Amino acid sequence: MLDVSDLTVAYGQAVALDQVSLTVPERSITAVLGANGAGKTTLVRTISGLVRGRGGSVRLDGLDISRLAPERVARLGIAHVPEGHGVVTELSVEENLRLGSMASRGGGVRQALEESYELFPRLRSRRRLSAASLSGGERQMLAIARGLAAHPRLLLLDEPSLGLAGQVLQQIMSKLRSLVADRGLTVLLIEQNARSALSVADDAVVLALGQVVAHDRAAKLAADRDLLGTYLGF
Amino acid sequence: MHTLLVLIIEGLVQGAIYAALALALVLIWRATKVINFAQGAMAMVTTYVALFVIQLGLSYWAAFAIALAFGFLLGAVVERVLVRPVESASPFNVVILTLGLYLFLEAVVPMIFGGSIRSFPPAFAITGIEVGKVQVPLSGFDLFTFGSVLVVVLLLAALFQRTNLGLRMRASAFSPEVARLLGIRVGRMLTTGWALAAVLGALAGILIAPTLLLQPTYMDEVFIFGFTGAIVGGLDSPWGSVVGGLLMGLVLTFVGYVSPDLETLAGLAILTAILMVRPQGLFSGHRERRV
Numbered sequence: 036m037l038d039v040s041d042l043t044v045a046y047g048q049a050v051a052l053d054q055v056s057l058t059v060p061e062r063s064i065t066a067v068l069g070a071n072g073a074g075k076t077t078l079v080r081t082i083s084g085l086v087r088g089r090g091g092s093v094r095l096d097g098l099d100i101s102r103l104a105p106e107r108v109a110r111l112g113i114a115h116v117p118e119g120h121g122v123v124t125e126l127s128v129e130e131n132l133r134l135g136s137m138a139s140r141g142g143g144v145r146q147a148l149e150e151s152y153e154l155f156p157r158l159r160s161r162r163r164l165s166a167a168s169l170s171g172g173e174r175q176m177l178a179i180a181r182g183l184a185a186h187p188r189l190l191l192l193d194e195p196s197l198g199l200a201g202q203v204l205q206q207i208m209s210k211l212r213s214l215v216a217d218r219g220l221t222v223l224l225i226e227q228n229a230r231s232a233l234s235v236a237d238d239a240v241v242l243a244l245g246q247v248v249a250h251d252r253a254a255k256l257a258a259d260r261d262l263l264g265t266y267l268g269f
Numbered sequence: 270m271h272t273l274l275v276l277i278i279e280g281l282v283q284g285a286i287y288a289a290l291a292l293a294l295v296l297i298w299r300a301t302k303v304i305n306f307a308q309g310a311m312a313m314v315t316t317y318v319a320l321f322v323i324q325l326g327l328s329y330w331a332a333f334a335i336a337l338a339f340g341f342l343l344g345a346v347v348e349r350v351l352v353r354p355v356e357s358a359s360p361f362n363v364v365i366l367t368l369g370l371y372l373f374l375e376a377v378v379p380m381i382f383g384g385s386i387r388s389f390p391p392a393f394a395i396t397g398i399e400v401g402k403v404q405v406p407l408s409g410f411d412l413f414t415f416g417s418v419l420v421v422v423l424l425l426a427a428l429f430q431r432t433n434l435g436l437r438m439r440a441s442a443f444s445p446e447v448a449r450l451l452g453i454r455v456g457r458m459l460t461t462g463w464a465l466a467a468v469l470g471a472l473a474g475i476l477i478a479p480t481l482l483l484q485p486t487y488m489d490e491v492f493i494f495g496f497t498g499a500i501v502g503g504l505d506s507p508w509g510s511v512v513g514g515l516l517m518g519l520v521l522t523f524v525g526y527v528s529p530d531l532e533t534l535a536g537l538a539i540l541t542a543i544l545m546v547r548p549q550g551l552f553s554g555h556r557e558r559r560v
């Protein structure tokens with residue numbers, strides 16, 4: 036579904052991604068792992084159009100999206116939940132969710148809100164509150180719910196585990212799995228926390244210093260002790 | 270007692286005009302994070318357009334509608350054509366640009382419309398309404414001035430609070446990057462913000478013109494007072510700016526009653542005092558601000 040090939044991204048002279056190639060198959064969860072500074076965030080920001088690549092391409096079902104503005108990419112059905120959640124703190128919880136549902140290509144606002152509250156009942160009771168009053172974990176839930184409210188085809192999650200309790204994270208991951216099965220969702224899951232990501236993902240990519248050092252089935256990488264030890268600090 | 274009532278009414282009516290201008294500045298501040306120093310001059314242009322329409326023989330109401338519509342267009346064009354290209358570099362560039370636009374408009378308007386002082390008709394009589402046998406110190410035009418600002422402010426509040434467009438505009442102002450990730454065309458939202466701000470300015474310009482008389486610089490003072498109202502309100506708070514504008518109207522009317530010569534000076538004194546003592550304004554939650 037998503038094909039990244041030979042993608043090179045640099046901030047000034049500093050190369051953050053060096054000829055990165057990877058594929059994300061439809062109806063699957065692909066994890067992108069790597070230490071801090073490996074280039075994971077740069078990868079998703081380039082896919083969603085916030086950062087321009089210097090070379091290479093990003094294709095969604097064959098369509099080159101690497102020159103599109105982020106709002107165009109979003110309208111093609113790619114939802115990006117940014118690192119550090121990116122909820123709009125000046126707006127209420129429900130307004131954040133409404134914004135997500137506006138990007139949806141199908142289904143009404145009401146339905147999207149209902150789905151969000153079903154997924155995270157805590158958000159229902161806080162729906163009129165300012166998003167600024169939420170805890171870090173609740174903000175992360177809100178950001179993920181907002182991403183899903185767009186009914187995206189491809190969901191880009193940048194470190195969702197940040198600030199979330201293990202139990203809530205488990206719950207979100209199993210929800211993602213069921214959306215993949217039932218709704219044909221495809222997920223690119225960025226994680227520093229390799230253990231939880233590898234347990235939920237179908238495939239995994241390991242980035243180190245802007246380069247792909249491994250790209251295989253998640254189960255296979257999870258068993259590769261050398262690799263985990265070298266790049267992921269196990 | 271009677272004098273006090275007269276002053277309060279006059280202050281609130283003047284204040285409504287400052288509130289409209291203050292709110293215009295706040296809308297632009299929230300969208301682009303700059304002060305639009307050309308806000309008053311743009312309102313001056315739309316009022317000249319209104320006068321032109323009246324002189325063509327059309328009614329006041331046609332001129333009123335055209336001025337507001339022209340304001341919408343002017344605001345949109347200024348954002349799209351002038352502000353957008355320089356915006357990415359630094360907010361200072363936009364500030365300099367609006368100052369340049371202010372000078373340009375005040376220079377070019379006399380070339381087109383002539384520089385002499387012109388009178389501008391009010392929508393209604395400016396003499397006090399009679400209730401029974403008593404003449405109250407409130408004219409039909411006062412009511413229209415206060416009422417039309419109130420209506421426009423309430424309409425804007427409804428737009429921002431109750432509609433999807435308003436929600437998109439707020440999201441774009443607060444968090445442009447997140448808004449773009451949600452598929453919102455942030456550029457369009459900013460253009461709309463500038464356009465709506467210029468409509469408010471046009472409203473202020475046409476409402477104050479009968480009192481001040483029309484000339485290329487006639488909005489300069491109104492701009493300062495509206496700006497001060499916006500600063501009093503905290504610059505990022507729409508309701509704060511409305512309250513700030515009304516306060517300015519009241520204070521300046523009282524000062525003007527004591528000595529008309531002191532009015533402008535008092536406006537500047539309040540602006541300076543607020544900037545020195547409480548730069549975040551009286552109603553803002555934020556403590557810091559750029560430019």
Ligand SMILES: Nc1ncnc2c1ncn2[C@@H]1O[C@H](COP(=O)(O)OP(=O)(O)O)[C@@H](O)[C@H]1O
Pocket residue numbers: 046049050051069070071072073074075076077078
């Ligand atoms: N906006 C930026 N400007 C300059 N360098 C950046 C910027 N964002 C990231 N980098 C650099 O690019 C590299 C990759 O960063 P990032 O993509 O955030 O990695 P990760 O998400 O894996 O921690 C790092 O060396 C980082 O310092």
Ligand SMILES: [Mg+2]
Pocket residue numbers: 075076077118
């Ligand atoms: Mg990162």
